[in-house]
Amino acid sequence: xxxxxxxxxxxxxxxxxxxxxxxxxxxxxxxxxxxxxxxxxxxxxxxxxxxxxxxxxxxxxxxxxxxxxxxxxxxxxxxxxxxxxxxxxxxxxxxxxxxxxxxxxxxxxxxxxxxxxxxxxxxxxxxxxxxxxxxxxxxxxxxxxxxxxxxxxxxxxxxxxxxxxxxxxxxxxxxxxxxxxxxxxxxxxxxxxxxxxxxxxxxxxxxxxxxxxxxxxxxxxxxxxxxxxxxxxxxxxxxxxxxx
Amino acid sequence: xxxxxxxxxxxxxxxxxxxxxxxxxxxxxxxxxxxxxxxxxxxxxxxxxxxxxxxxxxxxxxxxxxxxxxxxxxxxxxxxxxxxxxxxxxxxxxxxxxxxxxxxxxxxxxxxxxxxxxxxxxxxxxxxxxxxxxxxxxxxxxxxxxxxxxxxxxxxxxxxxxxxxxxxxxxxxxxxxxxxxxxxxxxxxxxxxxxxxxxxxxxxxxxxxxxxxxxxxxxxxxxxxxxxxxxxxxxxxxxxxxxxxxxxxxxxxxxxxxxxxxxxxxxxxxxxxxxxxxxxxxxxxxxxxxxxxxxxxxxxxxxxxxxxxxxxxxxxxxxxxxxxxxxxxxxxxxxxxxxxxxxxxxxxxxxxxxxxxxxxxxxxxxxxxxxxxxxxxxxxxxxxxxxxxxxxxxxxxxxxxxxxxxxxxxxxxxxxxxxxxxxxxxxxxxxxxxxxxxxxxxxxxxxxxxxxxxxxxxxxxxxxxxxx
Amino acid sequence: xxxxxxxxxxxxxxxxxxxxxxxxxxxxxxxxxxxxxxxxxxxxxxxxxxxxxxxxxxxxxxxxxxxxxxxxxxxxxxxxxxxxxxxxxxxxxxxxxxxxxxxxxxxxxxxxxxxxxxxxxxxxxxxxxxxxxxxxxxxxxxxxxxxxxxxxxxxxxxxxxxxxxxxxxxxxxxxxxxxxxxxxxxxxxxxxxxxxxxxxxxxxxxxxxx
Numbered sequence: 013x014x015x016x017x018x019x020x021x022x023x024x025x026x027x028x029x030x031x032x033x034x035x036x037x038x039x040x041x042x043x044x045x046x047x048x049x050x051x052x053x054x055x056x057x058x059x060x061x062x063x064x065x066x067x068x069x070x071x072x073x074x075x076x077x078x079x080x081x082x083x084x085x086x087x088x089x090x091x092x093x094x095x096x097x098x099x100x101x102x103x104x105x106x107x108x109x110x111x112x113x114x115x116x117x118x119x120x121x122x123x124x125x126x127x128x129x130x131x132x133x134x135x136x137x138x139x140x141x142x143x144x145x146x147x148x149x150x151x152x153x154x155x156x157x158x159x160x161x162x163x164x165x166x167x168x169x170x171x172x173x174x175x176x177x178x179x180x181x182x183x184x185x186x187x188x189x190x191x192x193x194x195x196x197x198x199x200x201x202x203x204x205x206x207x208x209x210x211x212x213x214x215x216x217x218x219x220x221x222x223x224x225x226x227x228x229x230x231x232x233x234x235x236x237x238x239x240x241x242x243x244x245x246x247x248x249x250x251x252x253x254x255x256x
Numbered sequence: 257x258x259x260x261x262x263x264x265x266x267x268x269x270x271x272x273x274x275x276x277x278x279x280x281x282x283x284x285x286x287x288x289x290x291x292x293x294x295x296x297x298x299x300x301x302x303x304x305x306x307x308x309x310x311x312x313x314x315x316x317x318x319x320x321x322x323x324x325x326x327x328x329x330x331x332x333x334x335x336x337x338x339x340x341x342x343x344x345x346x347x348x349x350x351x352x353x354x355x356x357x358x359x360x361x362x363x364x365x366x367x368x369x370x371x372x373x374x375x376x377x378x379x380x381x382x383x384x385x386x387x388x389x390x391x392x393x394x395x396x397x398x399x400x401x402x403x404x405x406x407x408x409x410x411x412x413x414x415x416x417x418x419x420x421x422x423x424x425x426x427x428x429x430x431x432x433x434x435x436x437x438x439x440x441x442x443x444x445x446x447x448x449x450x451x452x453x454x455x456x457x458x459x460x461x462x463x464x465x466x467x468x469x470x471x472x473x474x475x476x477x478x479x480x481x482x483x484x485x486x487x488x489x490x491x492x493x494x495x496x497x498x499x500x501x502x503x504x505x506x507x508x509x510x511x512x513x514x515x516x517x518x519x520x521x522x523x524x525x526x527x528x529x530x531x532x533x534x535x536x537x538x539x540x541x542x543x544x545x546x547x548x549x550x551x552x553x554x555x556x557x558x559x560x561x562x563x564x565x566x567x568x569x570x571x572x573x574x575x576x577x578x579x580x581x582x583x584x585x586x587x588x589x590x591x592x593x594x595x596x597x598x599x600x601x602x603x604x605x606x607x608x609x610x611x612x613x614x615x616x617x618x619x620x621x622x623x624x625x626x627x628x629x630x631x632x633x634x635x636x637x638x639x640x641x642x643x644x645x646x647x648x649x650x651x652x653x654x655x656x657x658x659x660x661x662x663x664x665x666x667x668x669x670x671x672x673x674x675x676x677x678x679x680x681x682x683x684x685x686x687x688x689x690x691x692x693x694x695x696x697x698x699x700x701x702x703x704x705x706x707x708x709x710x711x712x713x714x715x716x717x718x719x720x721x722x723x724x
Numbered sequence: 725x726x727x728x729x730x731x732x733x734x735x736x737x738x739x740x741x742x743x744x745x746x747x748x749x750x751x752x753x754x755x756x757x758x759x760x761x762x763x764x765x766x767x768x769x770x771x772x773x774x775x776x777x778x779x780x781x782x783x784x785x786x787x788x789x790x791x792x793x794x795x796x797x798x799x800x801x802x803x804x805x806x807x808x809x810x811x812x813x814x815x816x817x818x819x820x821x822x823x824x825x826x827x828x829x830x831x832x833x834x835x836x837x838x839x840x841x842x843x844x845x846x847x848x849x850x851x852x853x854x855x856x857x858x859x860x861x862x863x864x865x866x867x868x869x870x871x872x873x874x875x876x877x878x879x880x881x882x883x884x885x886x887x888x889x890x891x892x893x894x895x896x897x898x899x900x901x902x903x904x905x906x907x908x909x910x911x912x913x914x915x916x917x918x919x920x921x922x923x924x925x926x927x928x929x930x931x932x933x934x
Contacts, residue, residue, distance in 0.1 A: 051715075052664040055661070059637075060637060061654075066665075151620070154619070187617025187619070190614070191700055192697050196702070197581060199703030201577055201617075203703075298760065300758065319743070320739065326751075334896075411913075419913055439910060443922055465747075476921035477865060477921055477924070481923070521848040521903070526902050529899060536855065538860055539855060553735050557738030
C-alpha cells in the first residue's frame with residue numbers, strides 16, 4: 013500500500029510532531045508512507061470565506077500531488093472532509109474532474125478512520141497512562157463518520173481510561189476564521205467545552221483536529237488551567253506525547 | 257417586523273452577558289435536543305423518511321406554479337377565497353380589507369410566523385381591529401411588547417418569574433407562582449376572546465393541494481378555537497407551503513412534531529377545508545386563505561432553492577451551538593438560528609445582514625437534524641460567496657486570505673514564510689509557550705491564549721530527516 | 725397584472741420544464757411514504773399510546789354500560805354530572821346512570837362534552853373527528869372534559885389508513901378534520917409540559933362496540 017500523507021497546514025506550522033506521529037503509526041501498519049514535498053494547504057480557509065476560485069486552484073494542486081497514491085491519509089477531520097466532500101462539490105459541473113476528485117476523495121481518509129478500518133495495525137506503540145476525554149471534530153464526525161474509530165484505537169492501550177465528556181460532539185467554537193471574527197462567541201463556545209472537560213477530571217483532552225485543540229488549549233490556559241494536557245490522537249497512539 | 261440583523265455583533269455581546277437568558281437557554285438541551293432524540297427513534301428508518309420528505313418538498317417546488325393553481329382550484333371549489341400577496345404590506349392591506357368588509361372589531365389569533373414577517377398585528381390595530389394573540393407564548397409576548405425568539409417556542413427566553421410578574425401587572429389578579437396556575441389564568445383570561453372574536457387569524461403549517469385544505473398543528477387548542485368559533489377565518493402562509501396529497505402531508509407530519517418539540521404527534525392536527533355548510537353548527541361563514549410571496553419566488557430555480565423545503569420545525573436552531581449561546585433575538589428578525597441566517601438575508605436583503613451568514617462554524621449539527629435535508633451549511637457558504645462577489649467583505653478580511661491562498665499556491669515561498677512566521681511566534685510565546693496577544697487576531701486573544709508553535713515547520717524537519 | 729399573475733409568471737419564467745399532467749398522475753396515485761411499524765394488536769397499541777399521551781381509557785363490551793362507566797369516572801374525579809353529547813349518543817341511558825346529558829352543540833358553560841369519533845389511529849393513540857351537523861366540533865373543544873365513545877373496530881393502524889377510510893366513506897373531507905391526541909397542553913412556560921391549555925383538561929376514551 014502506497015500512502016500519501018497530507019500533514020495539513022496547521023500541523024506543518026504549529027505541531028510537526030503530529031505529522032511524525034502519523035508516519036510512525038502508518039509505518040507500524042506496514043505502509044509505504046510518502047510525504048509529497050510541495051504540499052501546503054487544502055484551501056478550506058478561503059473556501060469557507062466564500063472564495064471558490066482559490067479553493068479550486070488549491071484543489072487542482074492537491075490532485076496533481078496526491079492522485080497517484082493508493083490512499084491519502086490526513087491527521088485532521090476538517091481537511092479530510094474538505095478533500096472528500098467539498099473538492100468534488102467544487103467541480104460538480106466538470107464531469108471529468110468530478111470523476112477524478114470523487115475517486116480521490118474515496119481514497120482519502122482521516123487518520124484514525126484509516127488505521128481502524130484499513131490498516132488495522134496489531135498494536136499501538138503508545139504508552140499513555142491515565143484518563144483522557146475525547147473531543148469529536150465536527151467535520152470528522154458529520155462528514156466522515158469518525159466517532160468509534162479513535163475510541164476503538166485508544167481502548168486497545170492498557171494504560172488508558174476513556175472518560176466521555178457531556179456533549180463531546182458539540183462544536184468547540186473554532187470554525188477557522190470564525191474564531192477571530194466572532195471571538196466573543198467563539199470564546200464562550202470554547203469555555204463551555206472546557207467546562208465539560210473539567211467535569212470529567214481527565215488528565216488529558218484528546219482530539220483529531222489541531223484547530224479544535226489549539227482553541228481548547230488556548231481557553232484552558234487563559235482560564236488558569238495548566239495541568240490538563242491537550243493532545244492530538246496521533247500523539248497518544250504513537251507514544252509521541254511526552255512533554256516537549 | 258423590522259429587520260435589525262445588522263446589529264448582530266452588538267447583540268451577541270449583550271446576550272452572552274444576559275444571565276437570565278443563558279439560564280433559559282440551558283433548557284433547550286433537555287427539552288428539545290434530548291426530546292427529539294427520544295422520539296426520533298420511533299421512525300422506523302429515519303434516513304429513508306427524511307429522503308422521502310425532501311422529495312415531497314422538491315416535487316412541489318420544482319412544479320410550484322401548477323401545484324399552487326391546483327390548490328387554489330380545490331380550495332375555491334369548497335368555498336374558500338384565495339388571495340395572493342406579493343409583500344407583507346399587501347397581506348396587511350388584504351386582511352384589513354376583509355375585516356372592514358365583515359365589520360370585524362376584534363380578532364383572535366393563533367400563531368403565525370408569516371404574520372410576524374408582515375407586522376400584521378400593528379397594521380390591524382391601526383385599522384381599528386383589536387388583535388388578541390391566543391397561543392400562550394405569543395400572548396405573553398404581546399403583553400410584554402416583545403418579538404418571538406424561536407419559531408416554535410416563542411418565549412423560550414423568559415423564565416417563570418418574569419411571566420408571573422407580567423401576568424400580575426397586566427391581569428390585575430393576585431400573583432400566581434406555579435406554572436399550572438399561570439396556564440389556568442391565561443385560559444380564563446383568553447376564553448372570552450375566543451367566544452367574542454369576529455375574526456380568527458391563523459397560519460397554516462401546510463396547504464394540501466389535493467383537497468384545497470389548510471393544515472394546522474397545535475397543542476393548546478387555541479388553533480381549533482380560532483378556526484371554529486369566529487364567523488370569519490383568515491389563514492396566512494407562504495407560497496412554498498403547498499404539499500401535494502394527504503399521504504405526502506402525513507409523511508411530513510411524522511417528522512415535524514418529533515423534530516420540533518419531541519412529540520410523536522401534536523395534540524391537534526386540524527385539516528380545514530372550505531367554509532361552514534348551512535347545516536353545520538360551527539365553523540367560519542367566510543374562509544380566506546392568503547398566499548404570501550415576499551421574496552420566496554426569487555428562490556425558485558436559484559442555487560438557494562433548497563431553502564424552500566423548510567417546514568419550520570426549529571430543529572436546526574435547537575441544535576445550533578451558536579443559537580444555544582445567544583438565543584433568537586440577536587438574529588434581528590422573525591427567523592433565527594441557521595434557517596434564519598439564510599432566510600433573513602434572502603428575504604430581507606443580503607446587505608442588511610452582513611453577519612448572519614458568517615456567524616457559523618459550519619459544524620453541521622443543523623443539517624444532521626433537518627427533517628427535509630436542507631444543506632444549511634452549504635447555503636450559508638453560498639451566501640458568503642455572494643457577499644465576496646458583491647464586494648461586501650472588508651479588505652482586512654479578504655486581504656490576509658488572498659495572501660494565504662497565494663502563498664499556498666507557491667510552495668517554496670510558502671515554506672520560507674512559514675519558517676519565519678513560526679520562529680517569530682515561538683519567540684513571542686516565551687517560556688510559557690503561550691502568546692497572550694497576536695497582531696490582527698485580537699478576536700482570539702481577548703478570551704484565549706494562543707499556544708506557541710514548536711518553532712520549526714514539519715516540512716523543514718522532514719526535509720532534514722529529523723524528528724522521526 | 726395582479727399579484728397572482730405577477731407571482732405565477734415569475735415562477736413560470738424559471739420553471740420552463742414544469743407541467744400540469746405531472747401533477748395529475750401524482751394526485752391520482754397519491755402514493756404512501758415510508759410507514760412506521762404498528763403492532764398487529766391495534767386495540768392494545770391504540771390504548772397504550774393514548775394513555776402515554778395522558779388520555780384515560782375505559783372499556784366495556786356493552787354499549788348501554790357507557791353512562792355507568794362515565795358516571796363512576798366523574799364521581800371519582802369530583803367532576804360535575806351534566807354535559808352535552810352528540811345526537812348519535814343521545815339514546816344511551818344517561819339519566820338512569822344519574823347523568824344529565826343534553827343532545828346539542830356545546831356552549832362555553834358546558835363542562836362535559838361526549839362525542840363519538842370517525843375512527844381512531846393506533847400509530848399515535850389519536851382520535852379522528854369529522855365536523856358536521858350531527859358531529860359538532862365544539863363538543864370536543866369547549867368543555868373541560870372531553871369523553872369520546874369509540875368502537876374498537878374503528879381503530880386503524882396508520883394515518884394513511886385513516887385517510888383511505890375517509891376517501892371510501894365520504895366523497896371529500898368535511899369542513900374540519902381534527903386529530904385529537906389527548907388533553908390540550910402547552911410547554912411555553914419554561915418548557916414544562918402542562919396539561920389543560922385552551923382546550924379540554926382531560927380526555928376520557930370509552931371503548932364500546934356500536
